[in-house]
Amino acid sequence: GNSVTQMEGPVTLSEEAFLTINCTYTATGYPSLFWYVQYPGEGLQLLLKATKADDKGSNKGFEATYRKETTSFHLEKGSVQVSDSAVYFCALSEGNYGQNFVFGPGTRLSVLP
Amino acid sequence: GAVVSQHPSRVICKSGTSVKIECRSLDFQATTMFWYRQFPKKSLMLMATSNEGSKATYEQGVEKDKFLINHASLTLSTLTVTSAHPEDSSFYICSATQGALGQPQHFGDGTRLSIL
Secondary structure (H helix, E strand, O other), rough: OOOOOOOOEEEEEEEEOEEOOOEEEEOOOOOOEEEEEEOOOEEEEEEEOOOOOOOOEOOOOOEEEEOOOOOOEEEEEEEOOOOHHHHHHHEEEEOOOOOOEEEEEEEEEEEEE | OOOOEEOOOOOEEEOOOOOOEEEEEOOOOEEEEEEEEEEEOOEEEEEEEEEOOOOOOOOOOOOOOOEEEEEOOOOEEEEEEEEHHHHHOOEEEEEEOOOOOOOOOOOOOOOOEEEO
């Protein structure tokens, strides 16, 4: 079946550091890929998405490129802020009705001032 | 756009009480809604998938008589935790999707349920 693997956290960075959170996936077909962010005590917010190979999703300074050859969708940000501290979930979706939606385990990011 | 409202955000009640949580898509029609449970510092655990007008599909290990799901319209799904006990205390999150290929799930803000 489909699966999503993320790097183990927690990740602790200083403000303005470069961020990479690795995400790789296994899928039978051609999934759409997503990054979600969860701030403490809140639900998940869609951060960015990509629906086909070589697409780059971007939002709020975060970027991720859909790499079919390496089955990866790594999240990057050039300069993190304290307000980026949250849990980040990589996810994939196949099918027309979203039933085959698979989340990674999440990576907790802490950014120190 | 694509806003999902979940209510209430927090519930504290006595053991044996039934609790209803609502999930509404405010500006789109949700063909499919999902209910998740999240334990502290853990990922989301899918409980069930519901399609408007049909019975929910429950994941293995989730008691359908304990967690009643109703998806009465394209904008509303409810989760009722029946005869809740302390072990049901958790963070419950709903999501909704428009159902087109490649569409994301849009999440509510979650409900913190505490059973005393």
